[in-house]
Amino acid sequence: MNLDFSPEDQAFRAEIRAWMRDNVPLQEGPSIGIPSHRETQFAWERKLGAKGWLAYTWTKEYGGPGWTATQRYIFDTERALAGAPSSSPFGLSMLGPVLMHYGNEAQKRRYLPPIARGEEFWCQGYSEPAAGSDLAGLKTRATREADHYLVNGQKIWTTQAHWANFMFCLVRTNPDVPKQQGISFLLIDMSTPGIEIRPITTIDGHHHLNEVFLTNVRVPAENLVGEEGNGWTLAKYLLTHERTSIAGVADSYYQLGRLREAVDADPVLVRDPAVARRLAALEVDLIALEYTNLRTLDRVSKGQPPGSESSGLKIKGTELQQAISEAQMELGGLSALPWLSAGEDVDPAFAGATQRYNFLRASSIYGGTNEIQKNVLAKLLLQL
Structure with a gap:
């Protein structure tokens, strides 16, 4: 659809279009339905990050360009028309808004800048074998022990877990309250001992998805986002951003x-x-x-x-x-x-x-x- 842009926005579009023409890595089309190679995806996101355009929906305060809604619309349109890969949404449009809204200052300083630069890659630990559409029925357990949580359970359909440095994860911290009230939101380093990733090959013949098994995985208590037991509120907030980007x-x-x-x-x-x-x-x-x-x-x-x-x-x-x-x-x-x-x-x-x-x-x-x-x-x- 053609919109009536101001002269400033028209100049902005010309800038984006010219940059895309010179920098798109492969003229193979946006990656919805066609998986990118790991190296291609990472290189593209780092290139955008170096330009300051990877986190294009973020404000300058958190490492984004601070664009208007119109400019964000123009950027995404020109990216697609140039055949550029879409960026992974997990850190940028899912976790990022959650940390900005619910994270403490230490978490914002630690995690947001590397996401905006394309240096750290995230996956989403939500669905479980018996908790898909009924996500609140999840059973992965996190037990507080001194300065850490001990996490045990299984996640499934975890997109790009085999690529990820970190996973944001819903866990059950209290089994004795109504199910939505006993859930917490943890950030888990994927290199932590006790994490096993098993590939799932989907009907298109590719390895996008995974099962993730967590066995006595020690997660620092400082990686809890928001308050313990308030994870369902964060999960719903995140899902509204996910569904918009989908x-x-x-x-x-x-x-x-x-x-x-x-x-x-x-x-x-x-x-x-x-x-x-x-x-x-x-x-x-x-x-x-x-x-x-x-x-x-x-x-x-x-x-x-x-x-x-x-x-x-x-x-x-x-x-x-x-x-x-x-x-x-x-x-x-x-x-x-x-x-x-x-x-x-x-x-x-x-x-x-x-x-x-x-x-x-x-x-x-x-x-x-x-x-x-x-x-x-x-x-x-x-x-x-």
Whole structure:
């Protein structure tokens, strides 16, 4: 969608576009549905960090550029249109806001600067085998012993735990109170003895996810964020930021744009009215989602939390990602069958489409299933 930008914002966009053109590591497209290599991802994030643009939603106080909501929107759009990888959200858009809001000064000084520089990588220790959508049912136990906690339990579906230096983790510190009241929020060094990571290969054939086993893992008590037993409040605050970022508006524009270009170049597809209607419907839905996302960004820029609207963004954003990937696969036909890349005769819009389609089957599940998000909206917005 084209917005009317001020002359200052137009100059800002030109600056971002020029920098992306000169610095994007691989012209392979945003990484939703296609995993980046570890070295590529880390190098890209460090390059952004050195420029001061990695934590682009943060204020200057915490190591970000202090951009306006419009500038953040422009940056993310230009990043996607340049085919640049998206940054890992765990430290930047999940843990970062939690530490800014609930962390003490020592925790902010220790953890926020390395995140903003791309020097430390985080993963999220939330889901467990028996606690996915019912996250409050988690059983990983943290027992206080003098100046540390002893942590025992298991996490699952832990994205990029095999890359991470640290994990922010929900643990049960009190089993004798209602389940939401006995949860705490800990920061765990992944090099601590007692941590075992086992890979999970997903339907797209890649190792994104992991099981993480914690056996007598000693975590300094100073790594507790907020008060003991208040972790559920922090978890909910974090999830609103996670669900907003999952919407992936800029990356969906990139994928839909590539698909439209491929259709325009195909003499059969370009004359098919059903194809034209399908692309138009996807674009209309994406424009509507973008307006909602911009309203949410405006709330955040005014110091307000994203709110329950983030659940709506998560629902529609992931449904659109799935719909676009399905269109890429179906319209690509034989061209979409190669799993990773294709030959010179295959349009880039269709290369890897089947892999992306398979990966994105999970997008309506991770971050809280879309069914659960509809319950959230019904309860908080409709008062049902």
